Structures are given as structure tokens and as C-alpha cells.
Amino acid sequence: MGLTGLEIFKQLPKTNCKDCGHPTCLAFAMALASGKESLDKCPHVSAAAREALDSASAPPIALVKIGVGENAVELGNETVLFRHDKRFEHPTAIAISVCDTMSADEITAKVAQINKLVFDRVGQVHKVNLVAVGNCSGDADKYAAAVKLVAENTQFPLVLMSENPAAVEKALELVAAQKPLVCGANAGNYEAMTNLAKKYDVPMVVKGSNLDELADLVEKVVALGHKQLILDSGARDVAKVLFDQTQIRRQALKRFRAFGYPTIAFAQNDDPVQAVIEAGVYIAKYAAVVVIDSADPADVLPLITLRLNIYTDPQKPIAVECKIYEIGNVTPESPVFITTNFSLTYFCVAGDVEASRVPGYIIPVDTDGISVMTGWAAGKFTPEKITETINSLGLADKVSHRKLIIPGGVAVLSGKLQELSGWEVLVGPRESAGIPTFLKQRWNA
Amino acid sequence: MILIGERINGMFKDIREAILNKDPEPVRHWAKRQYEAGAHYLDVNTGPTVEAKDQPKVMEWLVNICNETVPLPCCIDSTNPEAIEAGCAANKHGKVMINSTHADQWKMDIYIPMAVKYNAALIGLAMNEKGVPKSAADRAALAMEIVVNADAHGLPMEDLYIDPLMLPVNVAQEHGLEVLEAIRQIKALAPGVRTTLGLSNSSQRCTNRHLLNRTFLIMAMACGLDSAIADVDDPELINAVAAANLFLNKEIYCDSFLKTFRQR
Numbered sequence: 001m002g003l004t005g006l007e008i009f010k011q012l013p014k015t016n017c018k019d020c021g022h023p024t025c026l027a028f029a030m031a032l033a034s035g036k037e038s039l040d041k042c043p044h045v046s047a048a049a050r051e052a053l054d055s056a057s058a059p060p061i062a063l064v065k066i067g068v069g070e071n072a073v074e075l076g077n078e079t080v081l082f083r084h085d086k087r088f089e090h091p092t093a094i095a096i097s098v099c100d101t102m103s104a105d106e107i108t109a110k111v112a113q114i115n116k117l118v119f120d121r122v123g124q125v126h127k128v129n130l131v132a133v134g135n136c137s138g139d140a141d142k143y144a145a146a147v148k149l150v151a152e153n154t155q156f157p158l159v160l161m162s163e164n165p166a167a168v169e170k171a172l173e174l175v176a177a178q179k180p181l182v183c184g185a186n187a188g189n190y191e192a193m194t195n196l197a198k199k200y201d202v203p204m205v206v207k208g209s210n211l212d213e214l215a216d217l218v219e220k221v222v223a224l225g226h227k228q229l230i231l232d233s234g235a236r237d238v239a240k241v242l243f244d245q246t247q248i249r250r251q252a253l254k255r256f257r258a259f260g261y262p263t264i265a266f267a268q269n270d271d272p273v274q275a276v277i278e279a280g281v282y283i284a285k286y287a288a289v290v291v292i293d294s295a296d297p298a299d300v301l302p303l304i305t306l307r308l309n310i311y312t313d314p315q316k317p318i319a320v321e322c323k324i325y326e327i328g329n330v331t332p333e334s335p336v337f338i339t340t341n342f343s344l345t346y347f348c349v350a351g352d353v354e355a356s357r358v359p360g361y362i363i364p365v366d367t368d369g370i371s372v373m374t375g376w377a378a379g380k381f382t383p384e385k386i387t388e389t390i391n392s393l394g395l396a397d398k399v400s401h402r403k404l405i406i407p408g409g410v411a412v413l414s415g416k417l418q419e420l421s422g423w424e425v426l427v428g429p430r431e432s433a434g435i436p437t438f439l440k441q442r443w444n445a
Numbered sequence: 446m447i448l449i450g451e452r453i454n455g456m457f458k459d460i461r462e463a464i465l466n467k468d469p470e471p472v473r474h475w476a477k478r479q480y481e482a483g484a485h486y487l488d489v490n491t492g493p494t495v496e497a498k499d500q501p502k503v504m505e506w507l508v509n510i511c512n513e514t515v516p517l518p519c520c521i522d523s524t525n526p527e528a529i530e531a532g533c534a535a536n537k538h539g540k541v542m543i544n545s546t547h548a549d550q551w552k553m554d555i556y557i558p559m560a561v562k563y564n565a566a567l568i569g570l571a572m573n574e575k576g577v578p579k580s581a582a583d584r585a586a587l588a589m590e591i592v593v594n595a596d597a598h599g600l601p602m603e604d605l606y607i608d609p610l611m612l613p614v615n616v617a618q619e620h621g622l623e624v625l626e627a628i629r630q631i632k633a634l635a636p637g638v639r640t641t642l643g644l645s646n647s648s649q650r651c652t653n654r655h656l657l658n659r660t661f662l663i664m665a666m667a668c669g670l671d672s673a674i675a676d677v678d679d680p681e682l683i684n685a686v687a688a689a690n691l692f693l694n695k696e697i698y699c700d701s702f703l704k705t706f707r708q709r
Contacts, residue, residue, distance in 0.1 A: 005635065026589055
């Protein structure tokens with residue numbers, strides 16, 4: 001993304017010396033903005049200005065990686081405030097916490113529970129991402145032992161939650177190769193923490209007690225040479241977190257460099273229902289990592305689902321899986337409806353078949369997630385495709401009859417489809433809302 | 446698209462006579478009519494027949510009548526700084542607009558601080574005493590002068606409206622493309638800076654003026670035009686703007702988009 005003329009002009013020395021070949025610094029700024037000139041032509045530009053202009057070409061929010069291998073998570077690189085403007089890029093990583101005050105058995109049991117937080121949603125596997133190990137004891141050796149135990153029992157990357165550099169160092173000696181997130185640095189310990197994070201080349205959380213202190217601290221950490229950062233404004237009350245998350249994202253998109261990193265939020269309310277609601281807010285409002293305490297699948301499943309929905313690409317039609325769906329207590333005599341796998345289309349049909357109170361089968365043909373009329377116009381909803389789909393899904397083994405009901409909008413397909421498939425084709429209503437009436441009049445009539 | 450109704454201008458005979466006779470009725474009539482047509486601002490200009498020393502008083506009188514009649518802010522149109530200041534002080538609704546400064550330093554030194562003082566929007570013409578530049582690049586360079594000066598005085602970029610100056614198509618046809626390109630370039634000068642056009646100028650002494658005006662307006666909107674001083678009494682122009690807003694994804698489509706656009 002390019003800089004505007006004004007932003008460039010502000011970084012120029014304003015000497016109007018003409019050494020760049022332009023009559024004024026202003027003219028030079030304009031030439032730079034339009035890409036007709038290179039900054040190298042100006043011999044007087046300061047190193048700081050050069051840095052500022054160079055960094056402007058970097059994305060507004062840095063990409064930060066936690067972990068290694070297939071369970072590694074990437075965060076950041078976001079470019080919008082609202083998902084409908086483009087899309088949210090990297091789904092929020094969900095971290096579940098354990099404490100070093102728990103006994104070895106308790107830790108192993110909770111980690112085993114966390115490992116099982118893997119869910120099947122719309123044909124894909126979705127899971128939690130991180131295990132956060134808290135240094136609740138305050139003791140470095142105890143902490144290192146807990147971290148070791150967790151690391152041995154899970155494939156998920158770790159979050160080392162301790163603000164004690166001695167404890168973090170002991171833990172890093174054991175697990176640095178897995179690239180855990182160090183959480184982290186604050187105004188009191190940032191030099192020691194940054195040196196550790198640099199030494200082991202791991203990402204680190206920077207925590208300020210408010211946005212001002214956070215910005216200040218980030219600049220200090222960057223000056224020490226570490227840029228794999230995740231931000232924590234220190235807020236824990238949900239209203240304040242919402243405010244801070246919004247500000248951090250908004251300022252980052254305006255290229256405020258200190259806030260150009262992913263964020264972490266903590267939904268650690270004692271009331272699990274409240275904690276889930278808070279985590280939901282953070283998932284919707286820009287948090288890159290959310291830490292929760294509960295490993296109860298009932299608490300985690302709604303968050304996984306919300307994350308999946310929020311981070312889908314709104315520009316891409318959402319498709320349902322192409323398979324035989326059974327609505328109600330179907331029998332081999334139940335009717336078969338053919339439609340497309342655009343989720344809106346499928347759910348319309350499914351809702352109306354359900355409303356008819358006649359159990360039925362629905363087959364959403366794979367049209368790359370586009371609607372019936374669009375699929376027909378694009379040549380993706382053809383008699384050939386429908387025939388191939390019912391054959392490959394083995395529909396003939398499911399039902400005793402040989403009848404297909406197609407959408408009324410594509411009535412013209414009926415002859416060819418009947419010929420190709422060998423099934424009798426009934427042309428249904430144009431709108432799925434007419435299915436209940438259609439079934440009354442035409443099915444078993 | 447911010448529409449500035451052009452009609453309350455002493456260049457028109459009815460307004461000139463209204464000023465002469467101290468008769469507020471024609472001004473009220475046009476304030477109301479432009480408001481109902483969908484204007485967001487009322488341009489107010491005393492016209493050149495009012496003597497310079499009387500212009501501040503006349504401006505204040507005009508602005509007061511507009512303010513009493515409709516809840517729209519005025520766009521104070523004058524080459525006389527005292528008249529502009531009087532208009533800014535009299536405006537009671539919304540954000541007053543100053544029309545205009547040139548890129549000449551002495552003019553910017555008057556009008557930019559005045560805009561900041563009255564929390565006003567400011568129209569900056571991309572020209573100087575040498576006249577209207579020909580190329581898009583020269584227009585953008587003059588616009589940049591205004592942008593930098595406005596920024597130095599702390600005028601928010603959202604309050605700066607740069608006018609790249611359109612000339613009549615019958616005598617200066619080659620300017621059209623340059624103005625369209627200049628609008629694109631001006632939008633890239635600074636974050637948030639806005640653009641405007643004195644639209645009716647593009648069709649001075651041409652036939653089919655309404656057609657020419659609205660065609661150029663829609664082309665300019667596609668290049669990023671934010672505002673225009675225009676004949677809002679032309680319903681086809683308003684219809685075209687409402688339609689263009691849909692294609693530019695500035696407003697959500699509905700079947701009654703012509704009506705909703707007029708309701709603001």
C-alpha cells in the first residue's frame with residue numbers, strides 16, 4: 001500500500017535544495033507518491049525518515065507465528081475493521097489454561113481433556129490451538145516442571161504465562177524448540193524478557209497497563225530488536241477490552257506502527273457462561289489469541305463455531321457438503337429432492353421439506369456453492385452432473401422408488417435428466433415454499 | 446455525494462433584484478426548493494453588483510434568510526474575505542463551508558486560518574494567479590500546496606474540498622480528461638482529502654446543459670468526486686447521482702433508491 005503525498009512530504013527535510021532534481025520538496029514528494037521517483041535521489045533524508053517510509057510498504061499488522069509443524073498457528077496480517085469489507089484472515093487462536101499449582105495428575109488430566117477438543121464442523125476438523133501454562137505458584141522450578149509435563153503430553157504449541165524472567169528462562173530451556181509464545185513482557189521486566197525472546201527466537205506478548213504505556217513499551221522492545229510481538233493492553237473488563245481491541249485495530253490500519261501486531265485477550269471469568277460470552281466478543285472484535293480456563297467441550301464448541309463463522313470469507317458462497325441428507329424419519333418410500341449445495345439454497349429447501357412434515361431426502365448437487373438458477377446458467381447444474389451425483393451417492397440403494405423432484409426453475413432439464421438417469425423426473429414448484437402443497441397434491445396422490 | 450445548491454447567487458436576476466429591493470421572498474423560495482430537491486449545502490453569493498463595502502452585510506442577510514427557512518448549512522461564496530467572515534459568523538446550521546481559496550500563498554494565509562477559526566469546511570481551487578493549469582499533474586501540484594498549508598494549520602483533511610476546476614466543454618474540451626485524472630490524483634495526496642467541482646461551469650454557453658452537467662458529474666464520481674456545486678433543481682441530475690451512488694457501493698440498494706436518496 002502506497003503512502004500519500006502529504007505523509008511523504010512530512011518526512012522530507014523541507015530544504016528545497018533541488019539536489020533531487022525537483023524544484024521543491026513538495027514536488028519531490030508528489031513524484032514519490034506517484035511512483036515516478038526513488039527516495040535515493042534525496043541525499044538529505046534522515047535515517048528515521050527512510051525507515052518510516054520503508055515500513056509504510058509493510059502490511060499494517062505483522063504476521064506472527066506460534067509453534068512449529070502442523071499445529072503451528074499464524075496470526076495477524078489483518079487489513080479490515082469489518083469482515084464484510086474484505087475478510088478476516090487468520091482465525092483467533094483459542095488457548096486453554098493450566099496452572100503450575102495443579103498436581104501432576106491434575107495437569108495430565110486437563111491436558112488430555114484439551115487434546116480432545118477437536119470437533120467436526122461442516123465436514124472439516126476444528127480444534128483449539130494452544131495450551132497456556134500459568135505460573136500461579138510464582139516458583140521457577142515448579143513452573144519449569146509443569147511446562148515440561150504439559151509439553152510431553154500435548155501436540156499443541158504452548159503459551160508460557162509468566163512475567164518472571166527466571167521462570168520463563170527455565171521453561172524456554174526445555175521447550176524453546178517448539179516456539180512457544182512468551183507472555184510476557186511488561187514495563188518492569190521488558191529488557192530481560194526481550195533478551196530471552198530474542199535469544200530463543202520466540203514470539204512475545206507485550207503488556208501495558210493502558211494503551212499509552214503499551215505503545216511506549218512496544219517501541220522500546222522494537223528498539224531492542226524484537227519484532228515478533230503480540231499486544232495486551234492490560235484490560236480485563238470486557239467493556240475496556242472491547243474499547244482497546246477496537247483502538248488497536250483501528251490505529252494499526254491507520255499505520256500506527258506500535259499497534260501493528262496481533263493481540264491477546266483473556267476471558268477468565270469465574271462464571272463459565274460469562275467467560276464464553278466474553279471470549280465470543282473477543283473473537284468477533286479482533287483478538288488473535290483468546291485465553292480461557294474451561295476445557296469443557298460444551299464451553300469450547302460454541303466458540304469454535306463462532307470463530308469458524310466469523311472467519312469465513314463473505315465473498316465466497318458458503319457450500320454444504322454434497323451428500324444424501326435425511327430430513328425426518330425417512331423410509332425407502334420417501335421423496336427425493338434435487339437442489340444445489342449453496343448453503344442458502346440448501347437450508348431453504350431443508351426448512352420447507354421439514355415444514356411439509358413428510359420425511360424426505362435432499363441431494364445438494366455440488367455446484368461450487370452457487371444457487372440453482374446461477375448453477376444452471378453457469379453450466380454447473382446439468383442433467384449429466386445430477387445423474388453422476390445420484391449414481392455416485394448410491395441413491396438407488398436408499399430408496400425403493402425411482403423418482404426425483406427437481407426445482408421448478410429448471411423444469412427444462414427434466415426430459416434430458418429422465419433420459420440420462422433412467423429416473424422419473426417430477427418438476428417441483430419454483431419456490432421451495434410450495435413443497436408442502438406439492439407433496440400433498442403430487443406425492444402418493 | 447455532497448450536493449451544494451448553486452441557485453442563491455446574485456448572478457441570477459431574481460436574486461440580484463431581491464438583494465436590491467431587500468425582498469427575502471426569492472431567497473426563501475430557492476432555499477426551500479433546493480432543500481426539497483436534496484441539496485446538502487446552499488451556496489450563497491451576493492453577486493458582483495453589490496459593492497464590496499456592502500457585501501458583508503448582504504451576505505449576512507442572505508445567510509440569515511436561508512437559516513430561517515431551511516436547516517441546511519451555507520457555503521459562503523465570495524472573493525471578499527470580510528463577506529466570507531460575515532457569512533461564517535451568521536451560519537447557524539451544521540458545518541459552514543468557505544468558497545474558496547486559491548493556491549496563492551496570500552489567499553491561503555487568509556482563508557485557511559479562517560476555516561480553522563470557524564470550524565468550517567474549505568474549498569480550495571487548484572489554481573493561482575497564473576490561471577487554471579492545463580494538465581492533471583499541474584492541478585495536483587497546486588492542490589498539494591493547499592493540502593500542505595491546510596495540514597500545517599491543523600485543518601482536518603475531511604474539511605478540505607479541492608476543486609480541480611472544470612472549464613466549459615465547448616471552448617476547453619481537452620480539460621475534461623485532465624480534470625478526471627486530477628480528481629484521482631488529489632484523492633491520493635492525503636488521507637481523507639475531499640474533492641468538489643463547480644459543475645455548471647462545464648457547460649457554460651453549450652446546448653443541452655443538463656445532459657452535459659450530469660454526464661460529467663457521474664464520470665467525475667467514478668474518479669472519486671465527493672461533492673459538487675450544482676443545479677439541484679434538475680431532477681435528472683439528482684436521479685443520476687442517486688443511481689451512481691449505488692454503483693459505487695456508497696448506499697445499499699433498494700427499489701425506492703430515488704426517494705431514499707432525496708430523504709438523505
